[in-house]
Amino acid sequence: xxxxxxxxxxxxxxxxxxxxxxxxxxxxxxxxxxxxxxxxxxxxxxxxxxxxxxxxxxxxxxxxxxxxxxxxxxxxxxxxxxxxxxxxxxxxxxxxxxxxxxxxxxxxxxxxxxxxxxxxxxxxxxxxxxxxxxxxxxxxxxxxxxxxxxxxxxxxxxxxxxxxxxxxxxxxxxxxxx
Amino acid sequence: xxxxxxxxxxxxxxxxxxxxxxxxxxxxxxxxxxxxxxxxxxxxxxxxxxxxxxxxxxxxxxxxxxxxxxxxxxxxxxxxxxxxxxxxxxxxxxxxxxxxxxxxxxxxxxxxxxxxxxxxxxxxxxxxxxxxxxxxxxxxxxxxxxxxxxxxxxxxxxxxxxxxxxxxxxxxxxxxxxxxxxxxxxxxxxxxxxxxxxxxxxxxxxxxxxxxxxxxxxxxxxxxxxxxxxxxxxxxxxxxxxx
Numbered sequence: 001x002x003x004x005x006x007x008x009x010x011x012x013x014x015x016x017x018x019x020x021x022x023x024x025x026x027x028x029x030x031x032x033x034x035x036x037x038x039x040x041x042x043x044x045x046x047x048x049x050x051x052x053x054x055x056x057x058x059x060x061x062x063x064x065x066x067x068x069x070x071x072x073x074x075x076x077x078x079x080x081x082x083x084x085x086x087x088x089x090x091x092x093x094x095x096x097x098x099x100x101x102x103x104x105x106x107x108x109x110x111x112x113x114x115x116x117x118x119x120x121x122x123x124x125x126x127x128x129x130x131x132x133x134x135x136x137x138x139x140x141x142x143x144x145x146x147x148x149x150x151x152x153x154x155x156x157x158x159x160x161x162x163x164x165x166x167x168x169x170x171x172x173x174x175x176x177x178x
Numbered sequence: 179x180x181x182x183x184x185x186x187x188x189x190x191x192x193x194x195x196x197x198x199x200x201x202x203x204x205x206x207x208x209x210x211x212x213x214x215x216x217x218x219x220x221x222x223x224x225x226x227x228x229x230x231x232x233x234x235x236x237x238x239x240x241x242x243x244x245x246x247x248x249x250x251x252x253x254x255x256x257x258x259x260x261x262x263x264x265x266x267x268x269x270x271x272x273x274x275x276x277x278x279x280x281x282x283x284x285x286x287x288x289x290x291x292x293x294x295x296x297x298x299x300x301x302x303x304x305x306x307x308x309x310x311x312x313x314x315x316x317x318x319x320x321x322x323x324x325x326x327x328x329x330x331x332x333x334x335x336x337x338x339x340x341x342x343x344x345x346x347x348x349x350x351x352x353x354x355x356x357x358x359x360x361x362x363x364x365x366x367x368x369x370x371x372x373x374x375x376x377x378x379x380x381x382x383x384x385x386x387x388x389x390x391x392x393x394x395x396x397x398x399x400x401x402x403x404x405x406x407x408x409x410x411x412x413x414x415x416x417x418x419x420x421x
């Protein structure tokens with residue numbers, strides 16, 4: 001992959017993080033960096049639009065995005081870094097191979113599973129921090145928490161589907177022009 | 179295998195550099211102006227017309243609004259004679275039930291954990307929960323994990339001033355409740371709730387809100403109060419009260 005394209009993608013990730021943290025009207029349940037990573041994993045697979053975007057670059061983006069989110073979070077460092085890294089690995093190794101990436105329903109299901117894995121990993125790691133006394137409060141499983149939990153999963157997976165579709169359409173037009 | 183080991187060593191080094199050797203300050207310092215721009219501009223009206231004079235007029239109105247806001251902060255702070263630091267909100271976050279805001283003042287400006295943060299009317303917005311060199315994190319009082327010792331003040335039927343203590347905690351979404359108030363205390367709607375001074379670094383007398391609803395469950399030992407918050411929900415400039 002072109003090093004310049006990769007550097008641009010790094011800056012794009014930085015921009016997404018600023019948008020996520022500093023835009024007051026940003027929906028609290030969405031995660032742009034997770035959406036970017038899953039879309040790149042899906043579209044970077046063989047025979048789909050971004051065929052020269054290998055999973056190792058997605059992993060590096062996940063690490064960079066995770067570190068950025070950790071820097072601006074209230075939690076001890078490592079929560080988002082580990083969650084994004086593990087989600088990327090699990091999505092690439094176990095989720096994507098089980099689906100046909102040509103079907104939009106499959107992409108939606110991949111989005112749901114990846115978001116679910118991400119939310120569960122964040123929950124598990126936060127509890128680990130709580131037990132290690134690195135976090136002074138644990139998650140409270142009330143009605144509000146579960147509402148936001150499912151909103152996050154559905155919202156992220158819908159956006160993964162929409163952006164995957166957009167990347168494919170743009171990729172197809174670009175190939176025609178070439 | 180060798181590549182994996184080298185990658186692992188690089189990541190551990192990056193982690194130590196960023197989080198333990200304060201390399202994160204590079205991000206705080208370089209991104210803070212952009213964050214302030216994003217957070218501050220998003221609520222302003224969108225200007226469709228590109229005429230220079232209209233833009234300048236809008237900028238003047240923004241400065242005027244900020245000036246008014248700062249004056250109100252100073253009015254409150256001069257009255258109470260508090261030591262304070264003014265700060266901008268440059269970001270916010272939410273994850274697994276934890277809410278937080280990011281302010282552009284940190285350890286270098288004298289900010290410490292546990293300090294009270296108020297709006298321009300002197301109403302408590304939240305407390306500082308984490309401090310870095312140049313930024314700090316605010317936990318709002320409506321966060322589920324926020325817990326502040328408070329008092330309710332009211333005038334009884336015999337014209338005596340009564341005070342009862344309790345604990346102010348965040349509930350679902352933006353609801354705030356005061357808990358552990360003895361059932362025998364006759365609290366009224368509209369009574370004022372203030373900080374009790376029992377928290378370290380938070381003085382007594384900072385207004386939190388007013389009694390909006392009273393919840394008395396049968397067979398309960400304590401009653402709960404729903405607090406109507408009176409702080410400005412669109413706060414962008416805040417005051418950190420120093421001890």
